[in-house]
Amino acid sequence: MGISGLLATYNPLTYLPLLSVRNMAKKQKILVVDDAPNIREVVELYLRREGYEVATVTDGAAALVATQRDTPDLIILDIMLPRLDGLEVCRRLRASASGAGIPIIMLTAKGEETDRVVGLELGADDYVAKPFSPRELVARVKAVLRRTQAESTGVDTGPTLEFGSLLIDPKRRTVTVAGRQVDLTVKEFDLLYFLARHPGQVFNREQLLDHVWGYDFYGDASTVTVHVRRLREKVEPDPAQPRWIVTVWGVGYRFEEG
Amino acid sequence: MGISGLLATYNPLTYLPLLSVRNMAKKQKILVVDDAPNIREVVELYLRREGYEVATVTDGAAALVATQRDTPDLIILDIMLPRLDGLEVCRRLRASASGAGIPIIMLTAKGEETDRVVGLELGADDYVAKPFSPRELVARVKAVLRRTQAESTGVDTGPTLEFGSLLIDPKRRTVTVAGRQVDLTVKEFDLLYFLARHPGQVFNREQLLDHVWGYDFYGDASTVTVHVRRLREKVEPDPAQPRWIVTVWGVGYRFEEG
DNA sequence: GAGACTCTTACAAGGTTCTTACCATCCTAT
DNA sequence: ATAGGATGGTAAGAACCTTGTAAGAGTCTC
Numbered sequence: 305m306g307i308s309g310l311l312a313t314y315n316p317l318t319y320l321p322l323l324s325v326r327n328m329a330k331k332q333k334i335l336v337v338d339d340a341p342n343i344r345e346v347v348e349l350y351l352r353r354e355g356y357e358v359a360t361v362t363d364g365a366a367a368l369v370a371t372q373r374d375t376p377d378l379i380i381l382d383i384m385l386p387r388l389d390g391l392e393v394c395r396r397l398r399a400s401a402s403g404a405g406i407p408i409i410m411l412t413a414k415g416e417e418t419d420r421v422v423g424l425e426l427g428a429d430d431y432v433a434k435p436f437s438p439r440e441l442v443a444r445v446k447a448v449l450r451r452t453q454a455e456s457t458g459v460d461t462g463p464t465l466e467f468g469s470l471l472i473d474p475k476r477r478t479v480t481v482a483g484r485q486v487d488l489t490v491k492e493f494d495l496l497y498f499l500a501r502h503p504g505q506v507f508n509r510e511q512l513l514d515h516v517w518g519y520d521f522y523g524d525a526s527t528v529t530v531h532v533r534r535l536r537e538k539v540e541p542d543p544a545q546p547r548w549i550v551t552v553w554g555v556g557y558r559f560e561e562g
Numbered sequence: 563m564g565i566s567g568l569l570a571t572y573n574p575l576t577y578l579p580l581l582s583v584r585n586m587a588k589k590q591k592i593l594v595v596d597d598a599p600n601i602r603e604v605v606e607l608y609l610r611r612e613g614y615e616v617a618t619v620t621d622g623a624a625a626l627v628a629t630q631r632d633t634p635d636l637i638i639l640d641i642m643l644p645r646l647d648g649l650e651v652c653r654r655l656r657a658s659a660s661g662a663g664i665p666i667i668m669l670t671a672k673g674e675e676t677d678r679v680v681g682l683e684l685g686a687d688d689y690v691a692k693p694f695s696p697r698e699l700v701a702r703v704k705a706v707l708r709r710t711q712a713e714s715t716g717v718d719t720g721p722t723l724e725f726g727s728l729l730i731d732p733k734r735r736t737v738t739v740a741g742r743q744v745d746l747t748v749k750e751f752d753l754l755y756f757l758a759r760h761p762g763q764v765f766n767r768e769q770l771l772d773h774v775w776g777y778d779f780y781g782d783a784s785t786v787t788v789h790v791r792r793l794r795e796k797v798e799p800d801p802a803q804p805r806w807i808v809t810v811w812g813v814g815y816r817f818e819e820g
Numbered sequence: 821g822a823g824a825c826t827c828t829t830a831c832a833a834g835g836t837t838c839t840t841a842c843c844a845t846c847c848t849a850t
Numbered sequence: 851a852t853a854g855g856a857t858g859g860t861a862a863g864a865a866c867c868t869t870g871t872a873a874g875a876g877t878c879t880c
Contacts, residue, residue, distance in 0.1 A: 346684045435683040489856055504734040510708045522705045527858055552735055554748040785869055
């Protein structure tokens with residue numbers, strides 16, 4: 305008996321407070337495709353715990369059938385599969401009318417770096433390397449769903465923001481201060497745009513790392529400090545007396561509108 | 563010289579190891595599970611240096627017991643262990659109600675039947691291959707804690723409170739009195755927000771220390787007095803005749819609505 | 821109304837957190 | 851390859867907050 309037996313025996317689902325997929329009216333369906341039973345079960349467990357509806361299949365051919373039948377909201381696809389491998393499944397889904405729009409997260413074994421490129425080229429939305437933590441997978445699932453659903457509702461790039469003489473245009477990725485265009489680097493822009501999209505709200509450095517740098521950033525919180533400094537240097541009329549990017553002592557930073 | 567002079571001699575703050583775990587008031591506990599004494603020592607040393615509280619055990623069974631007893635914030639778990647190996651410990655923790663939420667970092671020996679292990683390792687939040695640098699391990703610990711804490715604390719800032727012309731917004735960490743924004747320090751804000759969340763209820767200074775400063779604060783009750791004073795200075799229209807933060811003579815303070 | 825207790829106010833010391841400047845590393849485009 | 855920019859990290863100093871003490875004002879009790 306392997307992991308599956310044990311897990312079944314101690315099924316923790318019973319105790320867990322089901323925290324929810326936000327205020328989604330209906331449960332979202334996820335299809336898990338992997339030939340290893342233990343992976344299927346662990347992934348299923350964690351996704352259910354988050355309130356998703358989960359179906360599992362063990363090979364590529366079955367994946368195609370299940371997609372047709374169930375029209376899942378997202379597919380988690382192992383690359384190494386019997387009969388029809390993950391890349392091929394991905395290719396066929398993208399070619400088909402019904403499967404083209406469904407987001408896919410690929411599972412790859414460690415060291416198969418090349419698969420990432422191929423997978424993403426074929427239209428996968430994200431990829432996760434084994435061994436992965438279920439928590440991470442869940443985070444990615446949420447991120448991908450958020451992204452793709454935002455896209456389908458037309459909020460591709462956010463709106464242009466304006467605060468007095470400060471103009472932030474996400475489409476062009478440019479910032480204008482008092483009519484003068486300012487060149488920001490990628491991180492600088494992302495940081496500014498994130499803060500400005502939540503005016504008034506205080507974020508500590510850890511939260512900013514999560515939102516701007518991403519879930520899988522191994523780094524120090526001082527990174528945020530440095531970027532804030534450089535951002536102020538470029539954007540603020542008087543960097544020592546910031547008007548927009550304000551320090552909240554002992555907590556973090558806040559974007560202050562005009 | 564009175565009692566106060568004597569008390570000053572024993573000022574407890576002087577002795578406290580004032581290591582900082584960032585802006586978290588409480589020290590975080592980490593459980594290290596490894597049978598190799600030198601690894602335990604090095605890891606413990608580096609983690610303590612970063613301000614974490616560290617416990618160590620040498621085998622899997624002890625790890626389960628220690629987890630139950632201490633409820634650590636994170637577990638560092640070697641795979642190769644006597645009695646009960648790391649994978650099994652991980653599995654059982656994930657299946658238990660109390661251990662399911664605790665993040666785990668696995669230590670794996672390099673080149674150790676990677677393909678087989680890959681499937682079984684699921685359930686940990688991160689993996690570090692031996693030999694590893696202590697710096698890297700510390701970086702990973704921080705990253706994992708950041709992720710998991712963002713999950714749990716990210717959503718639950720309390721509600722905005724309103725009492726007549728007084729507005730308390732925990733998301734922005736600002737207070738508005740009669741339309742005018744007032745800047746509060748961390749402690750001032752926490753104190754006000756705590757009192758305002760329990761309107762009418764009287765708290766003595768010790769209770770306020772417990773709730774706002776934390777259970778592990780060794781300090782004088784006069785601290786509360788000083789903070790109440792400054793809070794009134796900033797928030798009350800007439801600090802000498804407080805309208806909201808009222809003194810209950812001989813007992814403590816109470817927040818009075820409108 | 822006096823004494824004792826409690827609270828308010830002002831202030832200084834010490835610690836923590838932020839800013840600033842600088843350096844190392846990585847990536848990219850020439 | 852190499853130069854340049856972008857990014858991430860570190861250390862010193864400044865700015866600010868926190869906290870304890872002491873003196874003065876207020877309040878309760880006898």
